[in-house]
Amino acid sequence: MGKCLSHCTGTDCSTTNGHMRNPNLGKPTMSRLSQDLAVASDSDAQILQFQIEPLTMTDSPPMEPNFTCESHHNVHPCTVYANGDHSVSVTHNRLPSTLKIQKTESSELVAKSADDIFESKLDALFDQYRDLTEDSILEDGIENLCADLGVRPDEFCVLVLAWKFQAEMMCRFTRAEFVGGCNALGVSDIAGIQGRFSEMVKEVEDKESFKDMYRWAFRFALDSECGQRTLPLDMALGMWCLVFSENKPPLLAHWLEFLEGHRCVRGITKDTWDMFLNFLESVNEDFSSYDDTEAWPSLFDDFVEWAKERQTSRTTEQ
Numbered sequence: 001m002g003k004c005l006s007h008c009t010g011t012d013c014s015t016t017n018g019h020m021r022n023p024n025l026g027k028p029t030m031s032r033l034s035q036d037l038a039v040a041s042d043s044d045a046q047i048l049q050f051q052i053e054p055l056t057m058t059d060s061p062p063m064e065p066n067f068t069c070e071s072h073h074n075v076h077p078c079t080v081y082a083n084g085d086h087s088v089s090v091t092h093n094r095l096p097s098t099l100k101i102q103k104t105e106s107s108e109l110v111a112k113s114a115d116d117i118f119e120s121k122l123d124a125l126f127d128q129y130r131d132l133t134e135d136s137i138l139e140d141g142i143e144n145l146c147a148d149l150g151v152r153p154d155e156f157c158v159l160v161l162a163w164k165f166q167a168e169m170m171c172r173f174t175r176a177e178f179v180g181g182c183n184a185l186g187v188s189d190i191a192g193i194q195g196r197f198s199e200m201v202k203e204v205e206d207k208e209s210f211k212d213m214y215r216w217a218f219r220f221a222l223d224s225e226c227g228q229r230t231l232p233l234d235m236a237l238g239m240w241c242l243v244f245s246e247n248k249p250p251l252l253a254h255w256l257e258f259l260e261g262h263r264c265v266r267g268i269t270k271d272t273w274d275m276f277l278n279f280l281e282s283v284n285e286d287f288s289s290y291d292d293t294e295a296w297p298s299l300f301d302d303f304v305e306w307a308k309e310r311q312t313s314r315t316t317e318q
Helices: 095-127 139-149 156-165 175-185 190-203 207-221 233-243 252-261 270-282 298-317
Strands: 033-038 046-052 078-083 086-092
Touching (some): 095 175, 139 190, 156 190, 156 207, 156 233, 175 190, 207 270, 233 252, 252 298
Antiparallel strands (some): 046 078, 078 086
16 A cells, blocks of 8 residues: 555555545646656665646546656656665656757768768869879860860960969869869869859959959969979960950050060069059059059059150151
């Protein structure tokens, strides 16, 4: 025989016969705490199990003793171990959290697997064009790549592609540059690269993007393996033509003609290269806005003087 702790007040009830009905149970009351007591066979410990029952407005029907904890939604069953009057430990069921962790780990594995497949495709694409002597795509491989892309190596879109790859020198794509560039573009095959050309070319219509590409182009054209710091004049002239091939400034033709006629200029420094873009942005076609007191390279002073003399001579001839 035992005492019912949930409904009865001082009345004995049997665990086999169910709870005795209390005449006051039909009245509305506060939430009731149902305690089901199970006496363990172990003399050193008792297991007390608690379960919260919802408020009911009618008498509770007879119920069989419940010695198991069930988890419903966000209610976690707990088991309290007591040695005498002292609580030893409390254990909560964390199954939902475990499932969440397993689901997250599974998603990460799927994402990692997809990334590995993508990287493998890029490596395979790179290997189609790589040189036999080193792990890079060299001149012949780039020509084959351009042929498959349906473009010429000297086209503006190929220069933009090399800029997107952040290639360090002309006629060479390292594996890291090629794979990293394609990865950044989100492409893994020839068709994917072709589909990005128009988008890339449109990107450099933005002033800041074009400036970034323009400054990168100087380093790209240098022969860094030889420790070159100044761009040979022929290379500089060709690179200026390529960089401005989509949008030629009015003064570009005069500038190129001036440099070709002054063979004493054998190379272009990075400072001259960078400042020329500023020159194009701030000086108009008749050079009236040019201020020779500003910190322009001396080569620009010579160019403006040469250009004004030509304008004067042409006016006289007319």
